[in-house]
Amino acid sequence: MTLAAENRESLRQWLLTDAPLGRTQARLGRFYSNWLALRRNPLAMAGLAIVVGLLLVAAVGPSLVGGSPYFQILTDRLEPPSSEHWFGTDNLGRDIFARVVYGSRITLMLIALVSIIVLPVGLLVGTVAGYFGGLLDVLLMRVTDLFLALPRLVLALAIASALGPSIQNVIIAIAITSWPPYARLARAETLTTRKSDYVMAAKMQGASHAHIIWNHIVPLCLPSIIVRLTLDMAGIVLIAAGLGFLGMGAQPPSPEWGAMVSTGRDYILDQFWVATLPGAAIFVVSLGFNLLGDGLRDVFDPKATGHKA
Amino acid sequence: MTETPLLQVEDLRVSYQGRVGPVPAVRGISFTLGRERLGIVGESGSGKSTIGRAILGLLPRNATVAARRLRLHDTDLLHASERALRDIRGRRISMVLQDPKFSLNPVMTVGHQIAESYRVHRRASATEARRKTLEMLEAVRIDNPERVYDLYPHEVSGGMGQRVMIAMMLIPEPELLIADEPTSALDVTVQAQLLVLINELIARRGMGLILISHNLNLVASFCDRVVVMYAGRVMETCRAAELDRAQHPYTRGLLACRPLIDRAQPELPQLARDPSWLDGPVAA
Amino acid sequence: MIEIADVTISFGSGAHRIDAVRAVSFKVAQGEAFGLVGESGCGKSTLLRAIAGLQDTASGSIALAGQNMGAKRTRADRRLVQMVFQDPYGSLNPTHTVDRILSEPLAIQGLDNVDQRIEQALGEVGMGSQHRFRYPHQISGGQRQRIAIARALIMEPKILLLDEPTSALDLSVQAEILNLLRRVGRNRGLTMLMVSHDLPVIAHMCSRIAVMKRGEIVETLPVDRLRRGEADHPYTRELLASSLETTMAKAN
Numbered sequence: 001m002t003l004a005a006e007n008r009e010s011l012r013q014w015l016l017t018d019a020p021l022g023r024t025q026a027r028l029g030r031f032y033s034n035w036l037a038l039r040r041n042p043l044a045m046a047g048l049a050i051v052v053g054l055l056l057v058a059a060v061g062p063s064l065v066g067g068s069p070y071f072q073i074l075t076d077r078l079e080p081p082s083s084e085h086w087f088g089t090d091n092l093g094r095d096i097f098a099r100v101v102y103g104s105r106i107t108l109m110l111i112a113l114v115s116i117i118v119l120p121v122g123l124l125v126g127t128v129a130g131y132f133g134g135l136l137d138v139l140l141m142r143v144t145d146l147f148l149a150l151p152r153l154v155l156a157l158a159i160a161s162a163l164g165p166s167i168q169n170v171i172i173a174i175a176i177t178s179w180p181p182y183a184r185l186a187r188a189e190t191l192t193t194r195k196s197d198y199v200m201a202a203k204m205q206g207a208s209h210a211h212i213i214w215n216h217i218v219p220l221c222l223p224s225i226i227v228r229l230t231l232d233m234a235g236i237v238l239i240a241a242g243l244g245f246l247g248m249g250a251q252p253p254s255p256e257w258g259a260m261v262s263t264g265r266d267y268i269l270d271q272f273w274v275a276t277l278p279g280a281a282i283f284v285v286s287l288g289f290n291l292l293g294d295g296l297r298d299v300f301d302p303k304a305t306g307h308k309a
Numbered sequence: 310m311t312e313t314p315l316l317q318v319e320d321l322r323v324s325y326q327g328r329v330g331p332v333p334a335v336r337g338i339s340f341t342l343g344r345e346r347l348g349i350v351g352e353s354g355s356g357k358s359t360i361g362r363a364i365l366g367l368l369p370r371n372a373t374v375a376a377r378r379l380r381l382h383d384t385d386l387l388h389a390s391e392r393a394l395r396d397i398r399g400r401r402i403s404m405v406l407q408d409p410k411f412s413l414n415p416v417m418t419v420g421h422q423i424a425e426s427y428r429v430h431r432r433a434s435a436t437e438a439r440r441k442t443l444e445m446l447e448a449v450r451i452d453n454p455e456r457v458y459d460l461y462p463h464e465v466s467g468g469m470g471q472r473v474m475i476a477m478m479l480i481p482e483p484e485l486l487i488a489d490e491p492t493s494a495l496d497v498t499v500q501a502q503l504l505v506l507i508n509e510l511i512a513r514r515g516m517g518l519i520l521i522s523h524n525l526n527l528v529a530s531f532c533d534r535v536v537v538m539y540a541g542r543v544m545e546t547c548r549a550a551e552l553d554r555a556q557h558p559y560t561r562g563l564l565a566c567r568p569l570i571d572r573a574q575p576e577l578p579q580l581a582r583d584p585s586w587l588d589g590p591v592a593a
Numbered sequence: 594m595i596e597i598a599d600v601t602i603s604f605g606s607g608a609h610r611i612d613a614v615r616a617v618s619f620k621v622a623q624g625e626a627f628g629l630v631g632e633s634g635c636g637k638s639t640l641l642r643a644i645a646g647l648q649d650t651a652s653g654s655i656a657l658a659g660q661n662m663g664a665k666r667t668r669a670d671r672r673l674v675q676m677v678f679q680d681p682y683g684s685l686n687p688t689h690t691v692d693r694i695l696s697e698p699l700a701i702q703g704l705d706n707v708d709q710r711i712e713q714a715l716g717e718v719g720m721g722s723q724h725r726f727r728y729p730h731q732i733s734g735g736q737r738q739r740i741a742i743a744r745a746l747i748m749e750p751k752i753l754l755l756d757e758p759t760s761a762l763d764l765s766v767q768a769e770i771l772n773l774l775r776r777v778g779r780n781r782g783l784t785m786l787m788v789s790h791d792l793p794v795i796a797h798m799c800s801r802i803a804v805m806k807r808g809e810i811v812e813t814l815p816v817d818r819l820r821r822g823e824a825d826h827p828y829t830r831e832l833l834a835s836s837l838e839t840t841m842a843k844a845n
Contacts (some may be wrong), residue, residue, distance in 0.1 A: 006724035017722035018731060026726040037328070198694075200647055201744065204676060205698040206668035215697070219688040296790050352763035353734070467633075496632040497790060497835045523763060566768035568797035570836060571820055576772050577797070580765035 035240050037299045044295020050288025058108040061101040069099040069255045078271045088273040091120040091263060097275065099255035100281050105254045107285060111233050118182060119229065123221060125179075126186025127213050131194055141187070148180040151276075152239055160248045167250040170243050174236055181232075182225055189221040223300035230293030234286035237257060241282050257282050315433070315485055315517040316342040316364070319378035323356070323363050326371040334372075336541035342485070346511065346518040348528030348549065349383040351538035352563075357521045361404055361487040366394045368416075381485065401422045401540070402428045403478035407490040409470030413462040420446070420458030423477045445476040450506060468499035479510060485517045492527065504531050525563060540587050559586055594752060594784040595621040595644065600653030602639055613639040615808040616653070621801075624750075626778060626785040628799030630792060630832070636808040637788045640756055644786065645676050653732040658751060674752040675745035677774075680761055681737035685729040691715075692725045698748050699723060709826055714743040718773060735766035739773065746777060753778065759794060771797060794837045796820060804829045 016033065020026040038044050071092040081088040087096035129140035156173035163169050193199065194217065203210050243249045244258025245265075252259065257278045264275025318577040323335040335356040340347065351357040362368050364386060365381065377389040381401060389397070398404075404539060406412045414422055423445060424438035435443070439458075445456035449472040462470060471491060478486065488507065511518045522528050528535055529552045536544045537560045545557040555561055563582040602614040614636040621627040629637040642648040644655055649664045656662065657673055678684040685694055697709045704710065715725060729737055733812040740759060745753060755774065759767040775798065780786050789795045795802055796816050803813040804826065812826040824830045 018727065020690075020726035022726060023692065026692075026728065030728065131666060145620070195798045196686075197678040197680060198686040199669065200645075201676070201684065201741075202697065202701075204671060204674070205748065206666075206671035207697075207701050211701065215689075216686055219686075276636055352765065497792075497830060498632065501835045525764065563764055568768075568771065569795040570794040570796050570833075571822075572678050573820070574797065575817075577768035578777070579768050579772065 006041075008227065011023070020142055024137045027180060034299050038295055041295045041298060043291045044298070047288045047291025047295060050284060051292055054104055054108060054285055054288065058104040059290075061104060065101050067096045069094060069096075069102040070253050078267065080271070080276070081273055081277075087277045088271070090260070090274045094253075096260075096277055099260060100257070100278055102151035103257045103260065103278070106167060106250060106254065108238060108241070110167065110174075111236060113171045114175050114178060114236050115229060115233075118179045119225065121184025122179045123186050123225065124219060126183040126188075127190045127217050127221065129183070130190025131209065131213055131217060137187075140183075144180045144183045147176065150177050154178045155243070156243050156248050157246070165248045165251060167254070167256065169238055170249045173243070173248075176240055177237065178232065185224055185228055189224060190217050193217050193220045198262040223296075227293055227297040227300065229295060232291050233289040233293075237282060237286050237289075310369075311459050313382055314341040314343050315382065316377055317377060317380045318342075318360075318364070321360070321363060321374070321376040321379060323359050323368065323372055323374050325369075326373070326443055331373070333367075333541055335363065338538070338541075338543045340536055340543070340546065342517050342519065344515050344517050345534065346508070346520060346532040348520045348522065349538060350522055350528045350530030350535060350536045351524060354540065356541040357523075357540040358489055361489050361519065361521055364464050364487065365398055365402060365404060366391070367398075367404075399426065399478070399481045399483065400431045401483050402485045402487065403481070403483040403488060404487040405471070405474050405478050405491045408494045409462065409465075409467065409474050410494075412474060413470060418459050418461055419465065419473045420460075423473065423480055426477045427480045441480060443478070446473075446537060448479075448510065449473075451476075451478045467495050471495065471503055475503075475507065475510070479514070482514065483516065485519070486511065487519045487521070489521045490523070491520070493522070493524070500527075507531075525567065544586065558583060594623040594625075595654040595786060596654075597640075597644070598654045598656070600640065600643065600655060602636070602643055602648060603651045610789050612651075612808055614643070614650075617805075617808075618653075619810065619813065621784055621786060623784050626787065626799045628795040628802040629786070629788045629801055629805055630790065630795050631795050632790055632832075633803035634807070635805040637805050638756055640805075641676070641756055641786065641788050645674060645754055646671070652692055668678055668702065672748050673750055674754060675748060675750040676754040676756060677738070677741050677745050679757040680759075681734045681741065682729075684738055687729050690728055691720075691732070691758045694740060694744055695747055698744065701738065702748060703743045706750075709830055710747060714747045717746065717777060718743045719769075733766075735770060736763055738762065738766075738770050742773065744771075744779070746781070748763075749781075750783070752784045755785060755789075755798075757789050757791075759788075760789065760791060767794070773797065792819070792832060804832065809822045815837070 002096040008177070014025070016027045017025075017029065020029055038048070071094060073089075075093065076089050077093040079085055085095050085097065090096055125144060127139050129137040138189055152173065155177055156170060159169050159173045199212055199216050202216055240249060241258030241261065244256045245262040247259070247262065248265060250256035250259055260278040261275050261282070264278070265273050318341070319320045320337050321335055321339070322333070322337055323573070324333040325330045338360070349357045349360060359368070363374050363472045366386065368374065376387050379385070381397065382398065386394070386397070389434065403450060413419070420439070420442050424435070424443045425442050427433060427438045427441050443454045443458065446457060449569070451457050451469065451472055457469070458466070465473065492503055495503065504527070507518070520528060520532055529549050532549050535552060536543055536555065537555075538561050542556075542566055545555055549553055553564065555564065562578075565578045566580050568574065597620070598618050600614060600617050601612060603610050603612045605611055617640060619627070629640065631637050639648060643650050643664070644657070646662060646666045654661050660670075662670060685707065692711060695714055696707055699707050699710060711725065712722065715721065720736065720739055720743070724732060724736065732740070758774070759770050762770060771794065774785075779784065785793055785798070787795060787798055796819055799816060801812045801813065801815050802819055805811065806828050811831050812824065814829070818824070819833070822833055824833060
């Protein structure tokens with residue numbers, strides 16, 4: 001074996017050892033074996049590739065792309081895809097490819113910010129409601145129902161008209177209407193987990209409620225919530241695109257994908273690329289998250305794959 | 310006996326496709342069964358539960374079954390098509406599982422399920438099926454069969470649920486009954502009654518019985534012959550009455566580590582597992 | 594060490610009230626091993642949970658080491674009594690390593706010398722350092738029960754409650770765990786209260802046994818009388834007769 005292959009093999013053994021010597025080794029080992037399970041699923045790997053692709057494009061794309069997303073050459077408007085403009089130009093002569101690449105940053109920011117708001121709020125409300133039960137549970141769940149009843153588009157329009165249309169307000173509108181399902185999911189998991197013997201053991205050790213929720217309940221809710229989040233991201237991207245389409249999101253000249261599809265609407269018959277190519281980007285990213293989410297669910301829930309224990 | 314035995318199993322091997330490679334569950338077991346009660350006993354991981362399901366072709370997709378011979382009378386079970394197996398299940402071989410909570414359909418009444426079991430295998434009208442069901446409920450010693458007919462599974466106790474399962478499994482009049490831990494989920498007093506009932510029904514109908522359990526005492530008291538399994542292989546086969554004179558060190562070890570009620574033991578003898586049991590030769 | 598006086602535990606109210614435990618009283622001396630035997634639904638596990646401080650009583654008193662204790666207990670109170678649960682697959686948090694499972698009670702109670710205590714606890718239950726950073730799914734059922742026992746003992750309790758600790762284990766593993774429990778009970782002078790439906794197991798572990806039926810204690814007898822089959826109450830005799838052990842013993 002070559003030296004590199006030998007090193008890789010010994011690292012593998014170190015990770016997969018059944019007698020880890022420390023916390024980090026144990027954690028890394030678990031992460032690695034989950035990774036191996038994910039790797040076996042080709043569709044999930046495709047999804048992961050797309051998501052990683054999105055991250056890369058957002059990170060380094062803008063610096064690598066030659067053209068500018070804002071530079072208008074009105075004589076070059078509505079040019080079809082060519083070697084000079086890979087995705088063609090839009091109605092103001094701007095390079096669509098550059099706009100799609102710059103727009104990936106907006107999409108990524110959208111996903112990240114919505115997740116950062118929705119995950120903790122959903123977890124907190126759900127676990128507290130499920131753990132304590134009684135009146136607190138009833139109150140929290142009715143509040144959740146209230147937010148669940150709000151229609152996203154109408155709320156976004158309301159926020160836009162109150163605060164003015166912008167990508168930040170789109171994020172707020174989506175976050176406010178997206179957290180309820182996570183609260184319900186967390187609550188459902190909590191209801192099962194709180195009766196476990198290990199929670200009883202923790203109580204018998206004198207653990208406080210906060211300690212139990214944070215150390216025992218939350219780690220068990222996380223897998224299903226993360227899976228749900230990856231599956232929802234596709235939806236989030238589409239809703240933001242829809243809001244952008246309606247003019248609620250990033251305002252021109254910002255290269256937000258939904259807004260780009262909207263401006264391309266007028267030219268769809270003869271210059272289809274103006275609307276279709278940003279639309280394809282939206283589609284690919286949504287699909288990528290969907291496939292990754294499915295793959296993660298199979299990794300976290302081995303029963304679903306039909307393997308006998 | 311010159312007639313063909315009821316069930317012939319020769320060199321049965323089952324393995325599951327695991328994450329890193331094939332995991333063998335059953336590694337070459339052989340036995341024959343006449344119209345008698347055979348007990349298969351073993352600890353977890355011995356492969357005993359896999360046997361029942363392998364005979365009926367009920368293993369998951371990732372399992373591979375191979376055998377030199379797997380026959381019910383003259384019917385080859387190993388190479389039978391799914392359709393042929395469906396006919397055999399229930400009609401010729403039935404299986405009673407451990408927990409009626411999980412093996413009975415929670416949204417159908419108990420009587421309906423038994424009647425359905427009857428009608429799947431025989432052309433019968435609803436009235437005829439109902440009549441047969443009530444007969445069967447009486448045969449499993451359920452008082453007030455008419456009332457119990459309309460109950461849902463969650464409304465009956467564990468013991469009664471198992472009686473319902475037995476009724477459901479015996480109504481098509483199979484030749485062989487496989488009982489996989491039928492009393493493990495039940496209380497001690499109910500266990501005894503249920504086993505007496507199973508014995509009676511088997512004897513009356515001239516059926517064969519395979520009782521799979523981890524409970525050595527249970528198998529020894531209610532079966533004619535005992536097969537002791539360890540790590541997917543048969544360690545020993547003997548008559549139940551002769552179990553204390555067992556030869557194989559595993560069987561002797563298992564018998565020795567039971568706590569006994571009639572005498573005090575300062576420490577229970579522990580079973581020392583000999584690695585040669587995994588692959589070495591076994592007693593006949 | 595344990596004094597149960599007239600304890601009643603009920604669930605639900607009004608017409609739907611179920612009395613799981615009815616006016617139960619008994620005493621367990623320090624260092625004694627006491628058994629509660631009965632079939633499912635007799636209330637033995639519910640009573641155990643009340644003693645553990647996980648369940649409220651409707652009436653009556655539970656006194657541990659001379660102090661009256663309800664379901665609300667201080668952190669210091671919690672060190673007194675610990676429990677080993679029935680299901681080895683449910684009593685350890687699957688996302689925690691063995692190390693974390695054992696260090697958690699130490700952290701909650703503010704005990705020092707964490708490393709030393711963990712190594713000692715592992716050794717006491719017959720496990721080694723190679724198991725310390727494993728996850729529960731990487732160890733067997735018997736090993737999980739050992740960790741559950743180590744977790745219970747690491748806080749140095751005076752009372753150990755056992756809720757059918759071996760009923761989910763194989764026969765050979767059961768023998769090992771029962772031997773372990775007797776050994777640690779003896780070495781630490783623990784007062785043990787064990788609940789089971791299995792008569793031979795209870796007879797092996799306990800010196801006095803109470804038989805429960807439908808929430809009430811029908812008979813309390815010392816283990817020798819149980820072994821000789823000298824039970825007064827018909828239900829106890831029924832239990833003895835059904836125990837396959839006796840059937841086999843009689844057959845031989």
